[in-house]
Amino acid sequence: MNKHKTVYIIVGFIFMMIATIVVSLIPQQLNEALGLRPPNFNHLLGTDQLGRDFLLRLIQGSIVTIGLTMTVIVLSIGIGLILGLIAGIEGRWFDKSCMFLADLLLAIPSFIIALVVLSLVSDSMLGLLFALTIGWLGRYLRYFRNLTRDLQKQPFITYAVLSGNSKMKTTLVHTIPHLMSNILALITADIGKIMLSISGLAFLGLGIKPPTPELGTILFDGKSYFSAAPWLFFFPGLLLGGYALLFQMINNKIMK
16 A cells, blocks of 8 residues: 555544544533434434434544544554564563563453453553553564564664664664554554454443443443334444444555
């Protein structure tokens, strides 16, 4: 995928997020008399049990879910990049320790790791972020470590050191830009999975708590009204699946 297409995708995503945030700022009034209304011209996706417009509710939940997903990715990439750089450059016991940690984390599904970590730390939004960051750290740690080891054998790294550049300057100017050049493909492959993990944990009552509008909590609330108002359960699930499919399609475009 060329750089122009990548820029278009990023710019389009930014504009979409700005528009979504603007729409989500529209205030909603609670009116139980309008609760559980089916989709109509005034409320395109109906109303929830408290009379709130369900479309706006889903937009707010999308912002929370995507925001938490991007936070987990940034934390995982940041920690994985730092540890992977040190392991790949210094090697020795630190490299072996990092690879043991990465193998351990990769051997267990990230969702299971998050469940275990959440049971040991605070069952809150911060606890959820910490748990999922730990769960996804192994993937990025191994990725950056392996690339760093390969880059150390490249001629331009050797020439940079021989020309008098310090190890820190060589890392910042030459190594890190090469490590980050293809990271977009890895990120788009993981966004959908992390979103489903966040909403899955929230659906189980872990991490995100009501009244925070997250797609998993909205889905959980809709479960109680499945017979009377099936749209409260159907639309959040459809939206989650749509997000996962969208980012997978973006990943396929990037990989071509």
